[in-house]
Amino acid sequence: MKTIRSPRQMQSLALAWRRAGKTVGLVPTMGALHEGHLSLVRRARAENEIVVVSIFVNPAQFGPKEDYLRYPRPFAKDKRLCERAGVNVVFSPSPSAMYAEGHDTWVTVEKLSRPLCGAFRPGHFRGVATVVAKLFNLVQPARAYFGMKDFQQMCIIERMAEDLHMPVKIVRCPILRDPGGLALSSRNAYLAPQERQAARNISLALRAAEEVIKSHARVPSAKVTAAAWSILRKIPGMRLDYLSVADPATLEPLALVRGRALVAAALWIGNTRLIDNRLVRN
Amino acid sequence: MKTIRSPRQMQSLALAWRRAGKTVGLVPTMGALHEGHLSLVRRARAENEIVVVSIFVNPAQFGPKEDYLRYPRPFAKDKRLCERAGVNVVFSPSPSAMYAEGHDTWVTVEKLSRPLCGAFRPGHFRGVATVVAKLFNLVQPARAYFGMKDFQQMCIIERMAEDLHMPVKIVRCPILRDPGGLALSSRNAYLAPQERQAARNISLALRAAEEVIKSHARVPSAKVTAAAWSILRKIPGMRLDYLSVADPATLEPLALVRGRALVAAALWIGNTRLIDNRLVRN
Numbered sequence: 001m002k003t004i005r006s007p008r009q010m011q012s013l014a015l016a017w018r019r020a021g022k023t024v025g026l027v028p029t030m031g032a033l034h035e036g037h038l039s040l041v042r043r044a045r046a047e048n049e050i051v052v053v054s055i056f057v058n059p060a061q062f063g064p065k066e067d068y069l070r071y072p073r074p075f076a077k078d079k080r081l082c083e084r085a086g087v088n089v090v091f092s093p094s095p096s097a098m099y100a101e102g103h104d105t106w107v108t109v110e111k112l113s114r115p116l117c118g119a120f121r122p123g124h125f126r127g128v129a130t131v132v133a134k135l136f137n138l139v140q141p142a143r144a145y146f147g148m149k150d151f152q153q154m155c156i157i158e159r160m161a162e163d164l165h166m167p168v169k170i171v172r173c174p175i176l177r178d179p180g181g182l183a184l185s186s187r188n189a190y191l192a193p194q195e196r197q198a199a200r201n202i203s204l205a206l207r208a209a210e211e212v213i214k215s216h217a218r219v220p221s222a223k224v225t226a227a228a229w230s231i232l233r234k235i236p237g238m239r240l241d242y243l244s245v246a247d248p249a250t251l252e253p254l255a256l257v258r259g260r261a262l263v264a265a266a267l268w269i270g271n272t273r274l275i276d277n278r279l280v281r282n
Numbered sequence: 283m284k285t286i287r288s289p290r291q292m293q294s295l296a297l298a299w300r301r302a303g304k305t306v307g308l309v310p311t312m313g314a315l316h317e318g319h320l321s322l323v324r325r326a327r328a329e330n331e332i333v334v335v336s337i338f339v340n341p342a343q344f345g346p347k348e349d350y351l352r353y354p355r356p357f358a359k360d361k362r363l364c365e366r367a368g369v370n371v372v373f374s375p376s377p378s379a380m381y382a383e384g385h386d387t388w389v390t391v392e393k394l395s396r397p398l399c400g401a402f403r404p405g406h407f408r409g410v411a412t413v414v415a416k417l418f419n420l421v422q423p424a425r426a427y428f429g430m431k432d433f434q435q436m437c438i439i440e441r442m443a444e445d446l447h448m449p450v451k452i453v454r455c456p457i458l459r460d461p462g463g464l465a466l467s468s469r470n471a472y473l474a475p476q477e478r479q480a481a482r483n484i485s486l487a488l489r490a491a492e493e494v495i496k497s498h499a500r501v502p503s504a505k506v507t508a509a510a511w512s513i514l515r516k517i518p519g520m521r522l523d524y525l526s527v528a529d530p531a532t533l534e535p536l537a538l539v540r541g542r543a544l545v546a547a548a549l550w551i552g553n554t555r556l557i558d559n560r561l562v563r564n
């Protein structure tokens with residue numbers, strides 16, 4: 001396994017792979033890898049000749065008061081995990097190499113960036129779309145793997161790739177959960193044991209919402225969120241950003257659910273912001 | 283020579299060329315080709331194995347009151363000119379194929395889009411950057427050719443390509459002029475004979491500005507623009523958008539010129555908006 005820090009070197013290698021007709025699978029990450037990431041890596045490993053994992057804590061997707069500086073960076077451990085999973089290249093550029101002096105270009109996916117997390121994290125998805133556009137140009141993947149836990153991010157990347165005619169297939173990968181149901185996230189490392197215990201109520205709440213949807217042919221969203229809220233509200237000291245029943249294509253709120261919906265929540269436990277969702281199909 | 287309308291077909295061919303190790307030169311145009319375009323095509327022909335000319339009147343770069351509908355579209359003639367110049371593929375997609383239902387992604391180069399034409403054509407450069415990003419993904423060029431008449435556009439594309447790490451070299455091509463000095467432009471076709479005659483004063487004015495710069499080691503911009511204005515003002519019925527002495531890298535106005543500057547003008551003669559510039563090096 002190779003570790004590459006230079007964007008130019010990454011791109012030369014990617015263009016050589018392309019000329020050699022090799023298909024590349026990219027798993028873009030911010031590091032602090034967990035089993036969720038590794039499930040993406042395994043899928044990429046199965047579907048491509050070359051697997052690249054990018055590890056880059058992207059400053060442009062953090063707000064000024066967010067956790068950019070304290071975001072975990074266990075680079076040596078991440079590399080070991082990648083090596084064991086059969087990754088060919090870990091691409092880990094510096095912020096100044098990815099955002100050179102005078103950087104002035106931004107990719108925005110406008111409507112999809114407004115609801116859900118977009119309303120609470122201004123500029124976040126612009127930072128995400130921009131860095132992923134860079135990574136696609138540097139790594140030239142045939143397929144790129146995104147976890148459904150970051151459902152809005154995944155939708156935005158799908159839209160960007162389609163709108164800009166990028167020659168890459170975006171592969172949706174299911175959420176992985178710990179035995180208590182908590183969706184795997186690098187930010188779970190911030191949680192104290194009691195907070196972690198309490199955070200399990202998030203997936204319980206989303207499952208309760210799903211039950212309401214599945215047991216009605218049509219149901220007002222308010223009934224769905226009420227079921228989830230009755231569980232979420234028990235989390236001590238929890239602060240809710242949103243609890244939304246949304247159209248899975250537009251991410252806009254649904255007033256009435258007819259079987260197919262995204263139930264999504266974002267909330268704070270202590271200083272940790274957690275998100276989770278369930279895509280309900282009937 | 284092949285004419286391709288489908289973006290998907292264009293991309294398949296481009297990816298096949300890439301696998302075959304062929305270098306592609308792209309000349310993006312809105313059609314209504316003149317000698318200026320053809321000079322770009324000839325340069326592309328000399329430097330690449332494959333030459334693609336895109337012909338696409340991009341709706342996203344026209345304002346609601348601009349000339350999108352009346353923009354000239356002499357497609358049969360354009361194709362003949364391309365064929366004669368040794369072009370391999372004319373790529374001419376439909377607006378609905380380039381901007382599919384639900385299109386929501388925009389590329390912006392923020393600071394460079396503000397001065398000069400940016401102040402008069404809101405959204406114009408966002409439309410330009412977005413369509414060029416699409417074209418680069420569809421055609422996969424190693425080199426793309428831009429005329430210096432659209433100096434701000436060229437700078438924005440250069441910035442975008444660098445910032446997003448696009449694997450393409452942007453090639454700057456000099457302005458071509460008619461025997462009277464008028465910079466070649468598809469919009470010159472809008473001019474009545476007397477207007478065309480009057481329009482020659484634009485290049486005379488810019489040359490006068492250049493003379494002032496070249497004859498002083500340092501000179502206030504106001505003296506430079508005064509020399510140009512004394513000529514421009516003679517054009518009957520002319521309306522000025524701007525006459526600017528700018529830093530050729532940032533495009534921001536210079537107060538004092540020390541030998542290196544962009545002198546740029548945009549103005550209306552009748553219903554025709556014309557732009558021209560001179561890049562002055564000392």
